[in-house]
Amino acid sequence: MRLPEIDRGDTIAHRLLIGFISMVSGMRLPDAARVAFYHKEFFGTPMGAWTHAAMRGPSPWSVAERELMAAMVAKWNASAFCISAHGAVAAKTMKRQSVDSALADFRSAPISPTLRAALVFLEIMTLRPLELSAEHAAAALRSGVTDDALQDAIAVATVFNIIARYADALDFAMPSADEFDRAATMLLKRGYAA
Amino acid sequence: MTSSRPDHNALAETLKRQVFQGPGVTDPALRQRVAARAAGGPPIEAPYDDLARQIGEAASGTTDAQVADVLAAARSEKAAFEVIAAAATGAAMLRWERAIKALEEARHAPA
Numbered sequence: 001m002r003l004p005e006i007d008r009g010d011t012i013a014h015r016l017l018i019g020f021i022s023m024v025s026g027m028r029l030p031d032a033a034r035v036a037f038y039h040k041e042f043f044g045t046p047m048g049a050w051t052h053a054a055m056r057g058p059s060p061w062s063v064a065e066r067e068l069m070a071a072m073v074a075k076w077n078a079s080a081f082c083i084s085a086h087g088a089v090a091a092k093t094m095k096r097q098s099v100d101s102a103l104a105d106f107r108s109a110p111i112s113p114t115l116r117a118a119l120v121f122l123e124i125m126t127l128r129p130l131e132l133s134a135e136h137a138a139a140a141l142r143s144g145v146t147d148d149a150l151q152d153a154i155a156v157a158t159v160f161n162i163i164a165r166y167a168d169a170l171d172f173a174m175p176s177a178d179e180f181d182r183a184a185t186m187l188l189k190r191g192y193a194a
Numbered sequence: 195m196t197s198s199r200p201d202h203n204a205l206a207e208t209l210k211r212q213v214f215q216g217p218g219v220t221d222p223a224l225r226q227r228v229a230a231r232a233a234g235g236p237p238i239e240a241p242y243d244d245l246a247r248q249i250g251e252a253a254s255g256t257t258d259a260q261v262a263d264v265l266a267a268a269r270s271e272k273a274a275f276e277v278i279a280a281a282a283t284g285a286a287m288l289r290w291e292r293a294i295k296a297l298e299e300a301r302h303a304p305a
Contacts, residue, residue, distance in 0.1 A: 001261035005271040039272050042218050043279045046209040053200035078254040121293070129289045130234075134299035141300060148199065150297055155202040158290040165253035165282035169245070169261060170275075 002171050006031065006038045014038070025186070027179045031172040032085065032163070036192075051159045052193040060149040061156075063188070064093035065115050068102055069153060070160045072119055075103055076126040079164035081172040086160075088177075088184035117143030118153040125157055206290055213283045219273040228277055229284025241267050242277060249281035 009015035014037045022029045036044045067090035074082030091099045101109035106119045121140045227238045232250030237243050241263035265274040
């Protein structure tokens with residue numbers, strides 16, 4: 001269920017900002033950005049800080065690889081909005097075919113072996129977290145995922161296990177493919193910090 | 195690169211502290227119960243139980259009625275939002291903690 005206050009903004013400044021960005025971009029500001037502005041001190045600020053660090057901070061993973069991880073976590077959560085949103089960002093910096101192949105079956109997709117190994121770990125983390133063991137982490141490390149890289153991947157999966165859940169609970173509106181594409185350009189340029 | 199890497203532990207702790215203990219419209223104790231329920235914990239009071247469990251298990255199946263019931267009980271949109279944020283964060287932090295524990299144990303496992 002959508003919350004009207006998120007739609008319109010909870011302060012005069014946020015309402016003006018939502019209206020201004022929508023006008024300049026020529027499209028309705030996506031709900032993901034509206035939530036980032038909403039009740040900001042409670043949630044948007046700490047959530048944006050971690051999400052931006054995980055998605056855009058220094059990491060052995062490229063931005064495209066992290067966006068693909070986000071899209072995969074969205075897929076495992078069956079979050080249509082997040083699959084499209086982050087699949088679109090990933091496709092800006094890697095081949096669309098690779099993104100689509102990974103979303104269909106990451107085990108056979110043309111992605112690096114280390115990314116594939118990280119995704120094996122993240123899939124268990126997302127779908128069956130109580131089954132996670134040292135052996136799962138060790139398998140990723142043996143496959144060439146470094147300690148730092150695995151921790152970064154875990155951070156990406158964690159923030160998107162949050163985002164996918166509130167996106168669906170709040171019934172985010174689905175933009176068109178063209179709007180997702182334009183929003184992806186904005187996300188690449190501006191990142192996630194609220 | 196090592197010195198400028200994000201401190202994910204600190205960022206996670208900041209988020210947890212704010213969402214589970216920080217100032218908000220709702221009682222932090224309610225947010226903590228909601229978070230624990232979304233992470234697979236014991237049932238809590240209605241109507242929060244149903245929404246927290248749903249967000250934890252399969253948020254894509256959340257119904258308007260589940261959110262509307264919490265909105266009515268919590269009496270404001272900000273309060274309902276805090277409940278949803280707490281549930282989502284609770285479910286994800288379970289995954290963070292299990293994953294980091296697995297990584298730490300793998301680090302210390304004999305070669």
